[in-house]
Structure formats: C-alpha cells, structure tokens
Amino acid sequence: MDAIEAAQVLSEIGYLLRQDPKERFRAKAFSAAAWSLALQRPNLVDLQRAENLTSIEGVGEGIARVLTDVIQTGQSRYLNRLREQFKQPARDDESDLDLGDYQGDVHSHTDWSDGRATMLEMARGAQALGYRYLGITDHSPRITVVHGLNAERLVAQSREMAEVQSQVDGLTLLQGIEVDILEDGSLDLPDAVLEILDIVIASPHVKLRQEPAAMTERMMRAVSHPHVDVIGHPTGRRPGSREGASYDYELVFKEAAKRGVALEIDCDPARMDLSPEMARLAFEFGCSFAIDADAHAPAEFAYVPMALWMARRAGIPRDRILNFRPLDQLTMTR
Ligand SMILES: [Zn+2]
Numbered sequence: 666m667d668a669i670e671a672a673q674v675l676s677e678i679g680y681l682l683r684q685d686p687k688e689r690f691r692a693k694a695f696s697a698a699a700w701s702l703a704l705q706r707p708n709l710v711d712l713q714r715a716e717n718l719t720s721i722e723g724v725g726e727g728i729a730r731v732l733t734d735v736i737q738t739g740q741s742r743y744l745n746r747l748r749e750q751f752k753q754p755a756r757d758d759e760s761d762l763d764l765g766d767y768q769g770d771v772h773s774h775t776d777w778s779d780g781r782a783t784m785l786e787m788a789r790g791a792q793a794l795g796y797r798y799l800g801i802t803d804h805s806p807r808i809t810v811v812h813g814l815n816a817e818r819l820v821a822q823s824r825e826m827a828e829v830q831s832q833v834d835g836l837t838l839l840q841g842i843e844v845d846i847l848e849d850g851s852l853d854l855p856d857a858v859l860e861i862l863d864i865v866i867a868s869p870h871v872k873l874r875q876e877p878a879a880m881t882e883r884m885m886r887a888v889s890h891p892h893v894d895v896i897g898h899p900t901g902r903r904p905g906s907r908e909g910a911s912y913d914y915e916l917v918f919k920e921a922a923k924r925g926v927a928l929e930i931d932c933d934p935a936r937m938d939l940s941p942e943m944a945r946l947a948f949e950f951g952c953s954f955a956i957d958a959d960a961h962a963p964a965e966f967a968y969v970p971m972a973l974w975m976a977r978r979a980g981i982p983r984d985r986i987l988n989f990r991p992l993d994q995l996t997m998t999r
C-alpha cells in the first residue's frame with residue numbers, strides 16, 4: 666500500500682461522504698488528507714510503525730485510524746461500509762489503469778485567467794511529474810471576473826508560451842482555451858479563434874439550472890461544434906453543494922461518442938465531474954474521456970492520482986482515455 670493508493674481510498678471516502686450534506690466538513694477533511702498524501706507521498710508503513718501518521722498534514726486521529734486499517738489490511742472497512750451505505754458496492758469489473766502510463770493533462774489554468782501560478786511554474790510542475798504534454802486552457806472572455814482571454818490576449822499568450830516552451834525539455838505545451846458554453850449552446854469565442862488552438866475544452870459554467878429541454882439543446886450544440894475536443898466537467902455539479910445540470914445525457918453522450926468529442930472526468934475534489942456512475946453510462950454509450958486535474962496551481966496536479974479511482978470504478982479501459990495516449994495520437998481522436 667503506497668501513498669497514492671491510500672490517497673485514492675481517502676479520496677473515495679471524501680467523495681462518498683459528500684453525498685450527505687451533513688458530512689460536508691468530514692468529506693472535506695478526507696479530501697484534504699488525500700491531497701496531502703498524493704502531494705507528499707510519505708512512507709506510510711514507516712509512519713504507521715512509529716505511530717506517527719498524524720504528523721502528515723491534514724491527518725487527525727480519525728483519519729489515522731482509517732489509514733492504519735488500510736496499511737495493515739490493504740482495505741478500508743470504513744470505505745466498504747460507506748459503499749454499502751451509499752449503495753455503491755465494490756465492482757469486479759473495475760478497470761486496471763496504471764498511473765505510470767499517464768502522459769499528460771489537457772486542462773489547466775495560469776495567471777492569464779484565474780490560475781494562481783505562472784505558465785512557467787505550471788510547466789515546471791508538469792515536467793517534474795514526467796508529463797509529456799500539458800494543455801494550457803485558460804478561460805474565455807465571458808468569465809469576466811477572472812479576466813478571460815479574447816483573441817488579442819490569446820496571441821499575447823502564445824508569445825509567452827513560445828518563451829516558456831524553450832525553457833522546459835521533454836514537455837510539450839498545448840495552447841488551448843476553456844471556452845464557455847453560452848446559454849444557447851454557442852461558444853464564447855469565434856470559430857476562427859478556436860480553429861487555431863491546439864485544444865478546445867467547452868464547459869458549462871453559468872445558468873446550469875436551465876430546464877432540461879433547453880439544456881439538452883445547449884449541450885447538443887456544443888458537442889456538435891467542429892472545433893470542440895473535450896466537454897469540461899460536463900454536468901457542472903459540486904458534490905455536496907450544487908446539483909449538476911440536468912439534460913438528456915443519453916442523447917448528448919451518444920452524440921459526443923459519434924463525433925469523437927471526449928468527456929472530462931474533472932478530478933478537482935470540489936467537482937469530480939463526471940461522477941463514476943455518469944462516466945460508466947457514457948462509457949457504455951461509446952464515449953472517450955479526458956482525466957484532468959483542472960489545476961489552478963502546480964500542487965493541484967495531484968488531483969489526478971488521488972482520483973484515478975473514479976475512472977477505475979467506471980470501468981473505463983485505458984484506450985478510451987486521451988491522457989494515456991502519446992502526443993502524436995492525441996489529435997487523432999476525431
Ligand atoms: Zn471550468
């Protein structure tokens with residue numbers, strides 16, 4: 666049992682607890698502890714032997730007990746209980762995904778919009794993890810509070826990208842955008858701009874409570890757009906605080922499958938969107954997936970290792986996941 670496996674257990678516990686509004690704070694504590702494990706990767710066996718698990722940031726007595734169980738038995742009885750309680754039993758068809766084969770993340774932010782790090786810091790963070798590529802996908806103009814990027818600023822950003830690219834070896838930066846899906850399903854930047862970008866993630870951010878027929882039309886228009894590569898956090902849900910958009914998932918997911926548009930599994934613990942259940946559904950409809958951290962700082966790249974269990978629980982094999990493909994096959998999804 667290494668730190669990453671343990672982080673995945675804590676992350677799943679946090680995820681399940683979030684289904685119950687009363688457990689909101691405990692859910693956060695488990696997610697935070699998972700993150701701290703994924704970041705620091707301490708030697709758990711040694712710490713447990715020294716009865717010193719609480720020296721890990723974010724790990725109190727309660728979480729230490731859960732960790733002890735995991736370290737000693739390779740299992741968590743607490744997690745198993747929660748799976749039963751929330752009617753999400755362990756499945757025997759969970760896929761076998763090896764994090765070591767993860768090639769890169771296609772959804773990240775920098776201080777060009779609402780990220781908290783520079784492009785160079787993000788690139789170095791990805792490089793340190795051995796990523797082969799990183800998609801820089803800041804927000805589009807509609808998200809004014811975060812200073813979203815219009816065509817002019819994208820051009821300026823591309824100059825910085827060339828500069829940063831010359832400073833990092835082995836990592837290819839992809840210039841992209843997280844473009845807002847507007848209420849009518851059109852996108853927040855002109856086609857001529859989207860066309861020249863390496864990667865276009867179209868995401869719903871506002872007006873998620875549209876009535877289902879209108880929301881279905883909106884999402885259908887977005888997945889049908891010729892320049893869209895990925896639908897970001899496809900429901901916009903916030904487990905424990907906000908329900909996601911409701912639309913005809915079958916119709917939209919089938920269209921995405923047909924057009925080779927990937928659906929995202931956004932690993933940010935505040936999102937976890939698609940959920941494993943929804944991802945399973947999308948998988949059965951033939952969809953491909955992008956598993957991303959949606960990182961706003963280099964430390965948040967750790968969201969992927971801690972939440973890889975979501976794709977496993979959904980039973981998604983690696984050939985359906987963009988991030989396991991080498992760069993030269995990344996663009997061949999269409
Ligand atoms: Zn987003």
Ligand SMILES: [Zn+2]
Pocket residue numbers: 772773774843959
């Ligand atoms: Zn994002």
